[in-house]
Amino acid sequence: MSEVLKTGAELPAxxxxxxxxxxHKWPQPLIExxxxxxxxxxxxxxxxxxxxxxxxxxxKFLIVGCCDSRVDPALIFNCAPGxxxxxxxVANIVPPNEARIGHHGTTxxxxxxxxxxxxxxxxxxxxxHCGGIQNLLQTRGATNxxxxxxxxxxxxxxxxxSVEREFADATExxxxxxxxxxxxxxxLKNLLTFPWIAQRVAERTLRIHGWYFDIxxxxxxxxxxxTGAFEPL
Numbered sequence: 001m002s003e004v005l006k007t008g009a010e011l012p013a014x015x016x017x018x019x020x021x022x023x024h025k026w027p028q029p030l031i032e033x034x035x036x037x038x039x040x041x042x043x044x045x046x047x048x049x050x051x052x053x054x055x056x057x058x059x060k061f062l063i064v065g066c067c068d069s070r071v072d073p074a075l076i077f078n079c080a081p082g083x084x085x086x087x088x089x090v091a092n093i094v095p096p097n098e099a100r101i102g103h104h105g106t107t108x109x110x111x112x113x114x115x116x117x118x119x120x121x122x123x124x125x126x127x128x129h130c131g132g133i134q135n136l137l138q139t140r141g142a143t144n145x146x147x148x149x150x151x152x153x154x155x156x157x158x159x160x161x162s163v164e165r166e167f168a169d170a171t172e173x174x175x176x177x178x179x180x181x182x183x184x185x186x187x188l189k190n191l192l193t194f195p196w197i198a199q200r201v202a203e204r205t206l207r208i209h210g211w212y213f214d215i216x217x218x219x220x221x222x223x224x225x226x227t228g229a230f231e232p233l
Contacts, residue, residue: 041081052082059085062113064106064187065125066092066132070215073125085113091132092125093155094187097194107194115196120206122191126184127213133180136160137172155190156183181230184210185223 041049062085063073073079073086087109095107113119136153141160143150159182167175188210192198200206210223212230221230 048081057082057085057117059083059113059117060120061085062087062110062117062119062122063125064089064092064094064110064122066090066127066130068127068130071125071127071213076125076213076220085109085117085119087113090149090152091130091136091156091183092127092187093132093152093183094124094190095155096190110191110194111196114200114206122197122206122208123211124184124187124191124209125211125213126180128177128180128215130176130180133176133183137163137176137179140164156186159183159186181210181212181223184212188223 059082061079061083063077065071065073065086065088067088067090073084073088077084087106089106093106094110095104097107098104110122114122132149132153133156135149136156137160139150139153141154141157143154159179162182163175163179167178170178188208191208192201197206197208201208210230211233212221212223213219214221220233222233223229224231
C-alpha cells in the first residue's frame with residue numbers, strides 16, 4: 001500500500017466535508033480516466049512527458065476559453081500536451097487593464113503566457129449557447145450584489161447593449177449568438193489595453209485572434225477585420 005503524504009496541517013472545522021480519508025468514496029470515473037491517460041502517455045518507450053518535464057513547456061498558442069464542459073480547447077484543436085497554454089473562465093472574457101486591486105487570475109495567466117512563455121498567438125475562443133452570455137441577456141445588465149457571475153459579465157455589457165439596440169426585433173437565438181461574438185471583440189479590444197501585448201502586436205511578434213466555435217454545426221469561425229464578420233476557417 002502506498003504511503004499517504006502527511007502535511008502536518010489540520011483542516012479547519014468548516015472543511016469537514018472535504019474528500020479526505022480512506023472512508024471517502026472518490027469520483028471513480030475520474031480515477032479510471034487517469035489510469036487510461038497514464039497507460040497511454042507513460043509507457044516505458046514514451047518519452048514525450050519526460051521531454052516536457054526536462055525541457056519545460058514551450059507552447060506557441062495561448063487560448064482564452066470558456067469553462068463550458070463542451071468546449072475543451074485541447075480536444076477541439078486536437079493538440080498534444082505542451083502545445084497549448086489555456087486560460088478558462090466564464091464566457092472566455094479578457095478583462096481590461098485595471099488597477100491592481102483584488103485578484104486577477106485571467107490577467108495573470110495571460111501575462112505569464114506572453115511575457116514568460118513567449119506565445120506567438122492569443123486566441124479568444126467563444127462558442128455557441130454560452131451560459132454566461134445567456135445570463136447577461138437575461139439580467140439585462142442588472143447585477144445582484146450576491147452574484148459573482150453578474151459582476152463578471154458586466155465586463156462585456158457593451159456587447160449586450162449594442163445587440164439589444166441593433167437586434168431588438170430578432171429572435172432570442174439570434175441575439176444570443178450576436179452577443180457571444182461581440183463579446184469576443186470586447187475581449188480582443190481589452191487585450192490591447194496591456195502595453196506588453198500592444199507592443200508585441202505592433203512588432204508582429206504576437207498575433208491576436210477572435211474565434212467562435214459553433215457547437216451544433218461543428219464549425220469554427222474566425223473574425224475577419226476586413227469584412228467585420230465571423231467567417232468559416
